[in-house]
Amino acid sequence: MTTTPIDGNVEQMMANYASRAADATKILMKREIATVLAELRRKAARSKSTRMNLVIFRLAACGGLRASEIAQLQLGDVRLELPRPHLRIRASASKGGRPRMVPLWWDRGTFDDLVAWRDDRLARGAKKADPFVCSWRTDREKMVFSRHTLRKRFRTACKVLGPERLKTLTIHHGRHTFISHALAGGRTLAEVRDAAGHSNVSITSIYLHVAVEEEGLGSLFG
Template sequence: MTERGLDAGRAYHLESYRDHLSFERGLSPRTIDGYLREARRLAEFVISRGADSPREVSYELLRDHVACLAEEGRAASSVARAVYALRGYFRFLVLEGVIETDPSERLQAPRAGRHLPDVLSVPEIEALLGAIPLDDRATRRDRSILELLYGCGLRVSELIDLRVRDVDLEEGLVRVRGKGSKERLVPVGAAARSAVRRYLRESRPELDRGDSEGRVFLNLRGRPLSRMGVWKILRRHVARAGIGKHVTPHTLRHSFATHLLEGGADLASVQEMLGHADISTTEIYTHVDRSHLRQVHRSHHPRG
């Protein structure tokens, strides 16, 4: 690290900020690195403009920094993430008493077009799940994986981290460890319960050779299944079902949320099941739902 970088780290309390992100907020190492990178870039920029401490950083300096990020060719979504990270950094400085007022309060992020997530229709979901035979231990495992991804809206990282003790089929619940080590309980529907129960009874005992670490889903060597393993399983069964769309594990999560909202579920409940910290993240699915409603209107209204 350069001497300038060391100076920025000391003057702008970046080590303390790292500890705050790790120990108090419990963020992942990748997220911490991203937040620290934005804070360090800001520190180096404002030091170059004569602000040797956070107390000397003004709203105008922050605005200039954000403008420079945009001029570097970063996408609007990337600049928006940087602004979000910087707001969190200055909230930390206020909490620590380093500064008294927050210069980032009026800082505006550029508006980025919202990308509507790809989803499968209900018939496509039925085709995908119905195309999986249940005649051996691998396919029984595969069916229960896809039933849980779609039936509970799990992230693939959450699925592969599931322990046997996290699954309560009698109560119809799974305990999920999401982002930032936050836990939540997610209901398991009848179809997913049936598939997982059969897998646990008939397939997993054959797969478990003592190296499972208590994980629910194992590969054919008896080790915990990896993210890539789940991707390969999904890709194989998407091809078998003849679905032409690009489908990822996250597509099943998007489909879960969209179909709940189309069925009349309230946004707050969907937010809780998805494990979103901010309901604005969940709100993107209301845009998908509106697209569905517009299509229904066009198809069925006399003057649609």
């Protein structure tokens, strides 16, 4: 079969994307996730700001949300009472205008942390249309965080990994982490494609052979 110039361009773009996505520095290893979560939980009991960073880390690295999607996530989009709890990413908030559902039944730790945060928001009088992640200051609880603020908070959440590792991380690497660990943990290509909102399964398959820990493969995020 002859490859047209357009097909060749698409193939080259996919190859470039694959090389970036498969770069081990673009994901957090299982031990790194465990280190970050342990440190955030240790400090969260006495720091509301750290609790917020824990939720942002969970949404990015354990849910695959982009910064813009975290910013637009509303309290009513976090559906935790259903048999299969999930996050609803509305068409108006997603890249490409495609709505999707992000499963929360894949990882108990993520589910528990989001339940605790949701319950606190409701106890403070938050409504379904209010931002899920917002300032604890009463006068700012309805303000949507900027992507810049979310990027900074994600990096702050990862500070325990040290300055050199921090230089290599952005909040979008949380998305790479989610996809890689979900596939390594046994979720199917179709499941992860839908959760990540990829337009086709070939994009998702790029992550199939990304190592998520130094020895063997483990279960999602812990």
